[in-house]
Amino acid sequence: xxxxxxxxxxxxxxxxxxxxxxxxxxxxxxxxxxxxxxxxxxxxxxxxxxxxxxxxxxxxxxxxxxxxxxxxxxxxxxxxxxxxxxxxxxxxxxxxxxxxxxxxxxxxxxxxxxxxxxxxxxxxxxxxxxxx
Numbered sequence: 001x002x003x004x005x006x007x008x009x010x011x012x013x014x015x016x017x018x019x020x021x022x023x024x025x026x027x028x029x030x031x032x033x034x035x036x037x038x039x040x041x042x043x044x045x046x047x048x049x050x051x052x053x054x055x056x057x058x059x060x061x062x063x064x065x066x067x068x069x070x071x072x073x074x075x076x077x078x079x080x081x082x083x084x085x086x087x088x089x090x091x092x093x094x095x096x097x098x099x100x101x102x103x104x105x106x107x108x109x110x111x112x113x114x115x116x117x118x119x120x121x122x123x124x125x126x127x128x129x130x131x132x
Contacts, residue, residue, distance in 0.1 A: 031059035034125045036132040043110045051106045053099035062095035064119040075111040
């Protein structure tokens with residue numbers, strides 16, 4: 001089962017570059033039995049994605065950077081807490097920490113990315129098809 005994050009702008013929202021964003025909504029994604037659940041999630045700039053560990057862990061979330069522009073890569077990198085404190089580099093994977101215990105949660109606030117689809121996967125279970 002694939003999870004797709006689709007970024008868009010609600011008709012009533014105004015997005016401005018350089019504006020301060022607040023959390024608009026919390027979207028919970030369960031990482032269970034080598035799947036991301038729900039299968040599809042639509043998020044807006046400022047929404048919080050909460051990746052919650054379940055069965056079959058440890059799990060994590062790593063954004064696939066092979067199709068990201070440098071600008072998008074930098075925005076996602078900056079939005080991911082607990083990332084290495086090193087100078088920005090495309091050589092450092094866009095991966096969150098391993099979630100070990102049931103209920104461990106990793107939160108990412110959606111940065112000001114262009115609308116589109118942003119792929120990600122669970123590093124330990126990529127070969128098993130745990131992709132979003």
